[in-house]
Amino acid sequence: MTNEPMRNLRRMGISKLAWAAGFLVLLHLAAIFAGFLAPYDYAAQDRSRPYAPPVRPHLVDCSGNWHLRPFVYVTTAREGNFNSYADDCTQRVPVSFFVRGDEYTFLGLIHGSLHLFGVAESAHISLMGTDGYGRDQFSRLLFGGQVSLFAGLAAALLSLIVGLVVGGVAGAFGGWVDETAMRITEITMAVPSFYLLLTVRAFLPLQMEPAAAFGLVVVAIGFWNWARPARMVRGIVLSGRERNFVLAARGFGATHFYLLRRHLAPMTFSVLLTQMAILIPQFILAEVILSFLGLGIGEPFPSWGNMLAYAQQYHILVNYWWMLLPGVALVPVILAYHALSEAVQEKLQSF
Amino acid sequence: MKQSSCLIKFAVLLCTLFVSNSFAAASTQEEVLRSSAEPGKPGGKLVITQRSEPRTFNPVPAADQTSMGIIDRLNADLIHINRATQKTEPSLAKSWTMSKDGTQFVVKLRKGIKFSDGAPFDADDVVFSFTAYLDEKVPSVHRDLLLVDDKPVKVEKVDAYTVRFTFPGPYAPAERAFDSLAILPRHLLENDYKDGKLGQMWGLNTQPDKIAGLGPFRLKQVVPGERIVLERNPYYWKVDAKNQKLPYIDELTFLIVPNQDAQVVRFQAGDAHIVSGLSGDNYAALEPEQASRHFKLYDAGPGLEYNYLMFNLNDDVTSRLPELARKQKWFNDVLFRQAVSLAIDRAGIVRLAFRGRGVALATHVTPGNKLWFNSNVTAPARSLPKARQLLQAAGFSQKQNGMLTDASGQPVEFTILVSSSNAQRAQMATLVQDDLKQLGMNVHVVTMEQRATIDRVVKSHDYEAVIMGLASGDADPTPDMNVLMSNGSTHLWHMGEKSPATPWEAEIDRIMQKQQVTLNHQQRKKLYDRIQEIEAEQLPMIYLASPNILVGAREDLGNFQPAVIEQYTFWNAEEFFWRTPAGNH
Secondary structure, eight states, rough: OHHHHHHHHHHHHHHHHHHHHHHHHHHHHHHTHHHHSSSOOOOOOOOOOTTTOOOOOOOEOSSSSSEEEEEEEEEEOOOTOOOOOEEEEEEEOOOOEEEEEEEEEEEEEEEEEEEEEEOOOTOOOOOOOOOOHHHHHOHHHHHHHHHHHHHHHHHHHHHHHHHHHHHHHHHHHHHHHHHHHHHHHHHHHOOHHHEEEHHHHHHHHSSHHHHHHHHHHHHHHHHHHHHHHHHHHHHHHHHHHHHHHHHHHHHTTTTHHIIIIIIIIIHHHHHHHHHHHHHHHHHOOOOHHHTTTTSSOOOOOOOOHHHHHHHTTTTHHHHHHGGGGGHHHHHHHHHHHHHHHHHHHHHHTTO | OOOOOHHHHHHHHHHHHHHHHHHHHEEEESOOOOOOOOOOOOOOOOEEEESSSSSSSSSTOSSSHHHHHHHHHOOOOSEEEETTTOSSEEEEEEEEEEEETTTTEEEEEEESSSOTTSSSSOOOHHHHHHHHHHHTTTTSSSSSGGGGGGOOOOEEEEEEEEEEESSSSSSTTTHHHHOOOOOOOHHHHHHHHHHHHHOOOSOOTTTTOOOSSSSSSSEEEEETEEEEEEOOOOOOOETTTOOSSSSSOEEEEEEESHHHHHHHHHHTTTTTTOSSOOHHHHHHHGGGHHHTTEEEEEEEEEOSEEEEEEEEOOOOOTTHHHHHHHHHHTTTTTTHHHHHHHHOOHHHHHHHHHTTOOOOOOSSSOOOOOOTTOSOOOOOOHHHHHHHHHHHTTEEEEESEEEOEEESBBBBEEEEEEEOOHHHHHHHHHHHHHHTTTTTOOOEEEEEOOHHHHHHIIIIIIOSSEEEEEOOSSSSGGGGGHHSTTTTTTTTTTTTTTSSSSHHHHHHHHHHHHHHHHHOOHHHHHHHHHHHHHHHHSSSSSEEEEEEEEEEETTETOOOOOOOSSSSTTTGGOOOEESSSSSSO
């Protein structure tokens, strides 16, 4: 009798899992292939078009005629105005696909210049507008994903792994091991991380390669946040240790590590998954702070963090809504991670 | 019994007070100063936002602009620089005469005027103040300006209302040196001075009635971290054309709002009546709301702030930072600096970072400095071909892949440090980075928190290049000697030089010393013009651009007259008045 709903749930769980995982995989792939998908280079400035609003691809022209091929209008700055642009109806530029454009490097190895789409140089296809230097926001968003999505993920994994090991060992062994580990976590939590980071920055060389900077961001965020998951894991392991089946296993002569691996660690998975869904978006934002301190990714390379940092300025907040799009992009990412963790949890429970 | 005797005592006291007061009034006529500003109506309150809390109310050690902004409202100087005309005008000094050789100043003081606590003012207060400012044991920031060749000015009382200043040698900016040097109340501070405590007096926790000055306002209330409230000084010695006593405003409040965006919002909401230091972006964001929200924005033109790109030319880093020492071979080459300067799109900086509300610079003297700007020295127009020529002449070459390499084949790569607290400067860094990429230079931009940036530039000298800004303290050349002289305390590109490291730095030293003792304005101007020529050619700093002074005020605030010297918006606060009936504000 209980079989039917269980099956439904499982089916739903799996489909949700597939949906969320699929979306995230696509997004990460889009970030990896940013060079190809983005019409422009992330650093290409066009000083005549700061804060240009998004350019819409059209199918219908100004006089109401339909066209099969999408096109854009040439936008020109209004006379005497800094940031007001108008479509020039007389200049129609068709959108082309698989065009040669700005050069890019794929995974640091392969050079390319082929882009999925683009327009002739007289017009601009800035789908999400431009920033204060006239750089294409859409291209920057894709390139920025390379940093933000992967740094968030890697840092979350790092902090959870450290948390799992420290918390698991502390909870399973108890005694002085537990005491020491917990005092260390408390010290870590008590150290004002902001000043710690400032100190760390002072000892590092000024100039860092983007790859080194990326690694530093991951390590800085990951190690700075392992204490909370560690305490959570310890709590679960401590209570799990007293469960009957664990006591029974111990009675049969199971070692600490066997218990930890076979019985205790699996109990923490659901908590870790939830933590993961919470930490990743948090860490994506933590990158903003690091950039501010000179520890993160520096100009001109984009990250969602440093793109969003611009939107802290009042005039951008009130005038240029497209500057907030990196923030909007975060929403589906966070939702997908939540859905993913929920689905995996349901799946685990149904076993 | 006790009560009645008290009452009697009080009556007697009152009586004597009354008699002595009327006596004083009869014996010395109050010599007021008549303001030429538009006569207004008394009453009302005014609220101004400030970035930070003042550190002190004491004029002796105060060096930061926030403290000085308030101190200058509480106190008065002998000779004042009019912020609008940038020229000197009488203040507490009714008149003054200078001896032919420019060493002696005889100053006639206003008679019959009083401090804000009602005590009379005379030559003793002036002598006391200058003795304190010149005393090496007192932590005074004004001492440097009163020294000529390291010898202090001599101050003597001639009679109760005449003071003689004797400079050790001719001193061109002598008149201007008096500006903002507050005359201290001897009756309140003499004992503390004798006890050696003058530097610590008048902190933020001092009782308001223990503080007195000759300024238009006096201290009323301090709410730490939130606001400073000043009230009208009833004894102030300026009147308007209709013989009304200034100031008109009853209460002047400085609201502490640390961040500019928050200041803009407070101003927009009407919580604050004046906003200053607007960025071009915020100016543009507020512009369309002027009519509907009843405020007015002002573009006072370029100020005295100059932003620059500077290479690290310090020579104490050779053993400590070998990588930097290697790069200094490029930085020390004037052709390299000239090429960098030519490659920079200054017009783009003005357009994008300042929204067009600024000017490109060739030297540290901005067009805002009306008296001293050399109009023959113009900011270079961007020219990549010329920049490439210069680099070639200096032994650099551009590789196939576009990378620029030096004579030994090393790629030209360096880091520009910039503070993250100033959005416009960070923007300049990104623009410069892109400009130099066109020459094949691989430039990295590192943003750092403000203090870390300054520490690296001033203390550790661990940086390659930096984008910063400085503002000249006064239009006169002399305060800039700190930066220009090779032994100056803020000779930032090469600090602590024992002797000038280059011939042109030696020439700057010589000319700056000469202008200080040259009394003829035209001759001085010629000397300072030459300084600007040297700067534009040698580029110790690569001067970029100067933002206009952008401010705003409620539309019904009378006599509001923004200037390009500090304090931009409220330097004439005593003349402010509300055109609408008082009490609305």
